[in-house]
Amino acid sequence: MWKPNRQSNRPVYLQIADLLGEKIAQGEYPPGSKLPSERKLAEQYKVNRSTVVLAYSELRSQGVIETRPGSGTLVSPFRQRSVPPTPSWQAYADSGNFLPNLPLLRRVREALEHDPGLIDFASGKLSLELVPSDEINRIIAEYRYSPHEGPDLPQGYLPLRQALADFLARYRGIQTTPDSIMVTSGSQQSLHLITQCLLSPGDAIGVESPSFFRSLSMFQSAGLRLFRLPVDDQGICPDSLRTLHRKHRIKMLFINPNFQNPTGTLLSRERRKLLLETASELRLPVVEDDPLGLTGYNGEQAFPLKSEDTASGMLYTGSFSRIAAPGLHIGWIVAPKSILSRLADARRQMDLGFSIIPQHIAAEFMSSPAFVSHLELLRQRLLYKRNLTISALERELPGIVNFNKPEGGIYLWCKLPGEINESRLLEAALQRGIAFVPGGVYGAESGYLRLAYSRPPDQDIVPGITGLADAVRAELQK
Template sequence: MTEIEWKPQKTSSIPLHQQISDFMKKKIMNGEWTIGTKIPPQRNLAKRFQVNRSTIVIALEELTADGLIESKVGSGTRVINNTWSLLASTTPPDWISYVKSGIHKPNITIIQEINKAEADPNMIRLGTGELSPDLLPNKKMGQILQMDNEQSLSLGYMEPKGSLSLRKTVSAYLRTKGIKASPESILIVSGGLQALQLISIGLLKRGSTILHESPSYLNSVHVFQSAGMNLLGIPLDKEGIKCESIGRMKRQHHAALLYTIPTFHNPTGTLMSEKRRLELIKVCQRESIPIIEDDVYGDLWFENPPPNPLKANDTQGNVLYIGSMSKTLSPGLRIGWIVGPEPVIERLADIKMQTDYGSSSLSQYAVDKWLRSGMYEDFLKETKEELKLRRDFTIQILKKHFSEIATWSIPKGGFYIWLTLLTGVSTRKLFDAALREGILLNPGNVYDNNDDRHLRISYSYASMDQLEEGLVYLAQLIKNSSMN
């Protein structure tokens, strides 16, 4: 209902209210708007259809007269009949109740708004966590697929753990990070999010508690909540997650595991120090609490390589390591991996086969060739140089326009700057005001329900011109809001 593209033809001989009434009636009669579907307010419909509100009133009156919709004070206007209920004696299925009772929780409202706004090509996207289309290797991808080598392309289903050739290649690639993992201990997945989903339904009991950094990317997706899990945040400092309370919280809440993004954390950009990584490994081993290490940003360092992943210092099989090509090579490839003990990997592989019968064989083939050919390292070098330029450019804008209204740290890699607002302005109101002006933000409450003073600023997606235009306008918006 929120994405109505149709508009009445003002040059038509058919009255506007009749065109609108006929359009809405067709939606109802075809079953696209089922019984219980809420019709947007008259003011919103008038704006979408670009007509006077009186025109909408007449159109809705016709639908009411036909017995298709009903208006009630306090609950708005809803569909009450359609073809089936008008022609048949049996009650049609109430799809709205099915939608509400589905076990997978819907995105929080603001995430749904962000996802919708990202489809608008004219939107300045200051929070989007992916590479700009200008930075993606479209031409080189064609070259990769045309390269001749001994590896033949198979378009059939792969084995449960994924392409053996790719797993061997990933095994060699992980050794450059200090991780020793045989192909048998690697599962190819369709990106980092699927890795989390497989873990949530394949390894954990309903009602389990997941510890994580606060704020956390986990709060922006409902993969664990939909599997009946509880999330519990642990504070961060400049060195990463604080370890002192992990043991106590594990015992008090019977925590099942800990999720962390130690390298260029999402959303804060924090880089966990080597000392803190060793401390975290030690604490979790002592408390017998497994770790999910999300390392999808690990390759995107600027000046100096980050410390080795937690997995590199895991001597007891305590860490499940997640890697992905979505943030570095292409989000469209949908290829990542989980590294862990073989019994765990075999369990997750079995679950994966039950859900999608394996990740795209073509994407696996492409990633294998990128890594084997050395072109990935070359492309990564270029990408990091461009991201560093964008980071530095963004920092200069912040220094010029945000010094009096916010504080921030300079990230050493990744995509994000965590902006702390000093003005007391509501980030939800700021989100709405910016959106009306064509600027898309990611406010802090996406990552922590109670956070109303942070914005996640991404320099990876918007162009330089868009970054400057969007941030300068945002600064003015914040200053004006704080004065009111």
């Protein structure tokens, strides 16, 4: 990210004018295109808005840009007589099948990108000290790249699929073969493949409510109709599944039973059984996302429903990002072979897989003894972070905030009293240097917050909750 040089003799506003002039000359902002608002640019470059006002005024006086009432600041269409006409790029940017992502989510992401100093209860990434970097570097040091390992691997690098089959049998109770596994660049790609290749626009699907699936504009972009099954402190309630299925002919059910995103709940034993039976009876395919199943705090691990799926009625997705190394970007899908062939064939139209290097590293790490000790440490450290977060909340907002204690995972689902203006609360928190995700993003009613406590370093958690509590109190007084 560009920053003004405050030691320079050239005033900051002229530095900004130079930079923008250069971007315009290089076609980054073509003639007639809209420039960012003054406010946005000021935030981005961390300068006063008045500085941007001056920079724009300078460019206006050079004839490079113009400001039109109601349409903001534009690059002058006839900046140079010799410049030929440009396609109306904005019309293209507004086309296509993808809906824009949710505004509140985009706001959170933007804030995290522009201010790395924020205390981040939003992203759900691993705290830096929890990433097994030493072990990964040990594996890299021993790695030798060989061009023999071919590039086109839509189903993924075979040694990783073999390691995954072992991993799934050993840690997740799933018996499968490398042929039934596809490697993806993470859960997002797994779900994208499933929705794009196995469902058609207009199809109805069932999702938990609240649910992170609701936050994935991907589903709406694919033209799917989403129907909700409520989640309480025992997880998703399968009772209404039959009615939903009859009424809307839902074609697939998406669940996240282990330490659910965003509520942190673990689906109870009884409901698992009922859910499997009902789905099997309805011949309804269930997609289970299981990124956090290995993070149960109490020793007894949370197994996926897939481990009890005797009817081959489920697709299973998992990922390395929330439990080990987000930088490797490794996810996977387990599916019947007919489905995997279809996914692999369709994937050739999207990408041809990705580099084997991170796949090799993931395979080695999963099979190493270091993996077991890493998981053990991870659970202890997440439990510690959960406790820090909870006690800070109880101290700062006693009687104001409510939550259930998660027994694994990384999410604390908080309820504030009454109606809350979520966007205003988010801005108030961001102003205090704290990021979180408002519950509305997940389809919850007003007043919920998702705090992901895996990312902030321990020493930031108490100041983070203090700042958040301050924002909450300010908002509640309005």
